[in-house]
Amino acid sequence: MRSMLLGLLAETSLHPGIGQVVGAVDLPVAREKTTDYPVIFGSSLKGALRDRAEQVWGTEDERVKRIFGEQESAGAIAVTDARLLLLPVRSLSGHFKWLTCPYLLERYSRDLKLAGIEAGDLPLPQPAKGQAVMNRDHGENQTQLFLEELSFDVILDNLTPIVESISSLIRYASVRERLVGGIVIVSDEEFAYFARYSLPVNARNVLENDTKTSMNLWHEETIPPDTLFYALLFERSGKDGLLEELEKIFRERPYLQVGGNETIGQGWCSIGLRVSRGDAS
Numbered sequence: 001m002r003s004m005l006l007g008l009l010a011e012t013s014l015h016p017g018i019g020q021v022v023g024a025v026d027l028p029v030a031r032e033k034t035t036d037y038p039v040i041f042g043s044s045l046k047g048a049l050r051d052r053a054e055q056v057w058g059t060e061d062e063r064v065k066r067i068f069g070e071q072e073s074a075g076a077i078a079v080t081d082a083r084l085l086l087l088p089v090r091s092l093s094g095h096f097k098w099l100t101c102p103y104l105l106e107r108y109s110r111d112l113k114l115a116g117i118e119a120g121d122l123p124l125p126q127p128a129k130g131q132a133v134m135n136r137d138h139g140e141n142q143t144q145l146f147l148e149e150l151s152f153d154v155i156l157d158n159l160t161p162i163v164e165s166i167s168s169l170i171r172y173a174s175v176r177e178r179l180v181g182g183i184v185i186v187s188d189e190e191f192a193y194f195a196r197y198s199l200p201v202n203a204r205n206v207l208e209n210d211t212k213t214s215m216n217l218w219h220e221e222t223i224p225p226d227t228l229f230y231a232l233l234f235e236r237s238g239k240d241g242l243l244e245e246l247e248k249i250f251r252e253r254p255y256l257q258v259g260g261n262e263t264i265g266q267g268w269c270s271i272g273l274r275v276s277r278g279d280a281s
Contacts, residue, residue, distance in 0.1 A: 004243060012265050026219050085228045166183075
């Protein structure tokens, strides 16, 4: 059974929403129930993949029907939720940093094994509260790191194996190069704080045409550009070869629009692919 990791690096803000709720933010982003991390649910991602395939091949193309299914039959591929791996956070110490945490790296490592992708054993640094692990070759002169309003003591470690593994999910070499010095690992608890409170919340409005008075003001949460998600795609048993057809679409033009607000430019991701040629186990 062939499988693939689909890396989604946000090129514009994302809004994988859950509809309107009662609270300070009218339109929040979707979040995992247990971790509270932002997520792109598999149903939403599969719909975006189907829409892209229909744009390229046509709505009635047999490949679309076989890969994604019809009302009376299941499709040839299984699509998981797109999980958070790197979250960009403002830094008063310089350019933004890509944050991750031990739990996300451990989950990513398990997902690689699930997809049948050989990755070896990734190192899993365990920073204490108030510590930030940075790549040894790019933080020699830094002892303190400021992320948003919080201060961290810098711990240097060899993060090259982690960077190399994650880089396979990122399409562009320039971004991969920045990741070498931009990745930061903080504790699970502190990452959860940033994942909850550092996302942008934008006020949007509808104006009456003649008087320009407000008719409907609302607040909408978004996921910032440069956030990295990944999802697993599996061929179902007996459906060999169809995942490769889907892969060709992104080899030719590596972009996908996911979530809401397409007409105001949100939801665009560049796609990186990491393919397993063997059986997933």
